[in-house]
Amino acid sequence: MSVKTVTSLTNATVKAVRALHMRKEREDSGLFLAEGLKIVIEAIDCGHAPKILMYGPDAADHPMLQKAAKACAGAGGEVIEVNREILEKVSRRDNPQAVVGVFRQVYTPLSAIVPQSADCWVALQAVRDPGNLGTIIRTADAAGAGGVILVGDCVDPYSVEGVRATMGSVFAVKIAKATIQEFLAWREEWPGSVVGTLLTATVDHKSADYVKPSLILMGNEQQGLPPELAAACDVNVKIPMRGRADSLNLSVATGIMIYTVTG
Numbered sequence: 554m555s556v557k558t559v560t561s562l563t564n565a566t567v568k569a570v571r572a573l574h575m576r577k578e579r580e581d582s583g584l585f586l587a588e589g590l591k592i593v594i595e596a597i598d599c600g601h602a603p604k605i606l607m608y609g610p611d612a613a614d615h616p617m618l619q620k621a622a623k624a625c626a627g628a629g630g631e632v633i634e635v636n637r638e639i640l641e642k643v644s645r646r647d648n649p650q651a652v653v654g655v656f657r658q659v660y661t662p663l664s665a666i667v668p669q670s671a672d673c674w675v676a677l678q679a680v681r682d683p684g685n686l687g688t689i690i691r692t693a694d695a696a697g698a699g700g701v702i703l704v705g706d707c708v709d710p711y712s713v714e715g716v717r718a719t720m721g722s723v724f725a726v727k728i729a730k731a732t733i734q735e736f737l738a739w740r741e742e743w744p745g746s747v748v749g750t751l752l753t754a755t756v757d758h759k760s761a762d763y764v765k766p767s768l769i770l771m772g773n774e775q776q777g778l779p780p781e782l783a784a785a786c787d788v789n790v791k792i793p794m795r796g797r798a799d800s801l802n803l804s805v806a807t808g809i810m811i812y813t814v815t816g
C-alpha cells in the first residue's frame with residue numbers, strides 16, 4: 554500500500570481538502586470531510602471507504618489506522634501522512650483530530666425509499682442550522698428511524714459542522730432531498746401517518762394515533778411549517794409548552810417526536 558507524505562500547505566490535495574469547508578466546492582466535487590479515526594472506521598463499517606485518508610503523527614501507530622488505510626487504498630483512494638499544521642488548517646481547529654477522511658456524498662432518491670423499512674422517517678422543511686440538522690440525523694440513527702428527507706431550501710447535511718454534529722450517523726441513515734412539490738406528490742403514496750408539528754395544533758403529540766410507518770414533518774427554525782405543508786398532513790400535533798418558552802428547539806422537538814411515534 555502506498556502512503557504519501559505531504560508537508561506543504563500548497564500541495565494540491567491539501568488545498569482541495571481544505572476547500573471542502575465551502576458549500577460550492579462540496580457541491581461541485583460531491584465530496585465531504587469527516588473527522589476522527591472512530592468516525593472514519595464507522596464509515597468503513599457502513600460501506601463507505603474514504604477517497605482520501607489523511608493522518609498526522611499522533612495516529613501513525615494506532616492499530617485501527619491500518620484498517621482505515623487498507624480500506625481507502627483498496628477502494629482506489631489516496632492515503633497521506635501529514636503534519637499537525639496541515640491537520641489544523643484542514644479542520645480549522647487548534648486542536649484537530651489526528652485523522653480526516655474525505656468521502657463521497659450519498660443522497661437517496663425519494664423513489665428508492667422503502668417506507669416500511671423503518672417505523673419512522675423525518676422530513677425537515679427549510680432547516681437552516683447545520684448543528685440542528687446534524688443532531689437530528691444522529692437522533693434519527695439512535696432511534697432507528699429510516700432517514701431524513703430535506704424539503705425545500707435546506708442547509709447542506711454534508712457541511713463540516715453538520716457532519717461533526719452527526720457523530721458518524723451521517724453514514725448510517727438515508728438522506729434524501731426534495732422540492733416542496735416533489736415532497737407533496739411523494740407523500741400521496743405514504744402508507745402510514747404523515748404527522749405535522751405545529752405550535753398552533755390542538756392535538757397533543759401523545760394522544761394522536763400514529764400508523765406506522767410514520768413520517769414526521771418538522772418546520773423551519775424561524776417560520777415553522779408553512780400552511781400548504783401542514784394541510785398535507787394526516788394530523789398536526791403539538792408538544793405542550795408549559796413554561797415561558799413558546800417553542801422548543803427544532804432538534805429537541807424532532808427527538809421527542811421520533812421517540813413518541815416509535816413508542
Ligand code: SAM
Binds near residue numbers: 751770771775807
Ligand atoms: N416561530 C416558529 C413557529 O411559529 O412555528 C417556531 C419554530 S420551532 C423553533 C421549529 C420547529 O420545531 C417547528 O416548526 C416545529 O416543527 C417544531 N416544534 C418546536 N416546538 C414545538 C412544539 N411545542 N410542538 C410541536 N412542534 C414544535
